[in-house]
Amino acid sequence: MKAVVIGSTGYGGVELIRLLQGHPNAEIGAMVSSSSAGKPLGEVYPHAAHLTFTLEEMDVDGIAEAGEVIFFATPPGVSGKWAAAFLERGKIVIDLSGDFRLGNPDIYQQWYQREPAPVEWMERAVYGLSEWYKEQVAEATLIANPGCYPTATLLAVLPLLKEGLIQTSPLVVDAKSGVSGAGRGLSESKLYCEVNENLYPYKIGVHQHTPELERFAAAESGEPVKILFTPHLVPMNRGILANIYAQANPGVTGQDVADCYRSYYENAPFVRLKPEGEWPQTKHVRGSNFCDLGWHVDERTGIVTAVAAIDNLMKGAAGQAVQNLNLRMGWPETAGLEGLPLYP
Numbered sequence: 001m002k003a004v005v006i007g008s009t010g011y012g013g014v015e016l017i018r019l020l021q022g023h024p025n026a027e028i029g030a031m032v033s034s035s036s037a038g039k040p041l042g043e044v045y046p047h048a049a050h051l052t053f054t055l056e057e058m059d060v061d062g063i064a065e066a067g068e069v070i071f072f073a074t075p076p077g078v079s080g081k082w083a084a085a086f087l088e089r090g091k092i093v094i095d096l097s098g099d100f101r102l103g104n105p106d107i108y109q110q111w112y113q114r115e116p117a118p119v120e121w122m123e124r125a126v127y128g129l130s131e132w133y134k135e136q137v138a139e140a141t142l143i144a145n146p147g148c149y150p151t152a153t154l155l156a157v158l159p160l161l162k163e164g165l166i167q168t169s170p171l172v173v174d175a176k177s178g179v180s181g182a183g184r185g186l187s188e189s190k191l192y193c194e195v196n197e198n199l200y201p202y203k204i205g206v207h208q209h210t211p212e213l214e215r216f217a218a219a220e221s222g223e224p225v226k227i228l229f230t231p232h233l234v235p236m237n238r239g240i241l242a243n244i245y246a247q248a249n250p251g252v253t254g255q256d257v258a259d260c261y262r263s264y265y266e267n268a269p270f271v272r273l274k275p276e277g278e279w280p281q282t283k284h285v286r287g288s289n290f291c292d293l294g295w296h297v298d299e300r301t302g303i304v305t306a307v308a309a310i311d312n313l314m315k316g317a318a319g320q321a322v323q324n325l326n327l328r329m330g331w332p333e334t335a336g337l338e339g340l341p342l343y344p
């Protein structure tokens with residue numbers, strides 16, 4: 001099965017290329033770049049110099065001919081404009097951007113401040129949080145791969161919300177991301193001297209992942225959920241650590257939370273539950289598709305703290321996109337994703 005990567009010169013795109021290169025069932029049909037078409041991939045990414053691919057231009061017919069599955073690893077606004085052309089040609093589209101996650105053009109416009117994708121495709125898209133929407137992903141033609149912060153956060157909170165172990169509002173998400181989460185594009189805020197030896201929050205109250213978090217938290221809890229989300233940038237390349245704080249419902253114990261997580265994730269190959277008293281670390285998941293989860297129910301305050309660690313480029317983007325490809329094609333869920341995390 002051949003796959004095309006649009007946006008192959010970005011961090012999400014080149015991570016997809018790495019995974020597809022090592023995948024037992026898939027191969028790369030074409031790598032597309034709007035800015036570097038005609039150049040060998042190795043000119044943009046010397047670490048991939050041995051791959052003899054030339055980057056191709058954004059030509060719908062050519063791309064549709066080159067693969068059955070089209071990955072968009074492009075900034076918001078690109079797949080919203082182009083995905084329909086591939087869907088109409090019978091292709092499967094897996095979109096790493098936020099263009100199809102929200103199911104509602106008005107909400108998209110409000111949070112992304114961009115022209116939304118066609119509403120009929122927005123409504124038909126399946127949200128690719130693999131552990132939660134497996135059956136839907138297996139049938140989908142358009143898969144909206146989740147955002148990096150929502151992947152970590154939702155994996156941690158959905159079991160607790162669904163089983164009524166925590167109150168729905170307020171739910172506080174305090175999360176930290178490595179700099180690759182912001183993509184490869186040049187910007188002053190990502191310069192070495194700006195990010196190194198520094199730690200700072202950004203987009204408090206206005207981050208575009210807020211409606212995505214609230215949409216799927218509400219869908220699983222059965223009632224509206226309000227989320228207070230504070231992302232931070234930390235001086236590392238990869239990784240997200242999300243701490244989630246919520247009021248436990250009366251009588252809920254640490255054992256209840258442990259049993260709840262075990263019942264949801266005992267057969268989930270990429271979710272690893274930490275033993276009591278141990279906590280997830282970004283280093284333990286780096287370069288892998290794992291999400292590590294830890295938790296604590298504080299008897300003094302009645303607050304549940306859930307902690308999730310993922311690699312933003314893997315479970316938060318390209319890794320989960322390949323997991324969704326596997327589910328969609330009926331291949332083993334872990335195909336091409338079996339590698340150990342990179343350590344140290």
Ligand SMILES: NC(=O)C1=CN([C@@H]2O[C@H](COP(=O)(O)OP(=O)(O)OC[C@H]3O[C@@H](n4cnc5c(N)ncnc54)[C@H](OP(=O)(O)O)[C@@H]3O)[C@@H](O)[C@H]2O)C=CC1
Pocket residue numbers: 006007008009010011012013032033034035036058072073074075076078096097098146147148180181182183184185312313316317
């Ligand atoms: N980085 C991360 O951790 C995560 C990213 N995402 C999402 O995945 C998507 C890709 O992110 P990321 O790889 O980090 O971003 P990058 O900025 O690193 O790469 C995006 C790529 O898209 C291509 N591109 C830009 N504009 C256009 C255009 N108008 N038409 C076609 N292609 C275009 C560019 O390649 P070229 O100029 O060669 O075409 C660029 O390399 C984004 O939507 C992002 O929000 C989601 C989860 C996590």
Ligand SMILES: CC(=O)N[C@@H](CCC(=O)OP(=O)(O)O)C(=O)O
Pocket residue numbers: 076096097098146147148177178179180181182183208209231233
């Ligand atoms: C560190 C950092 O800047 N991260 C990015 C994540 C971007 C992203 O994944 O955006 P979409 O999922 O909406 O496409 C951010 O916070 O905006």
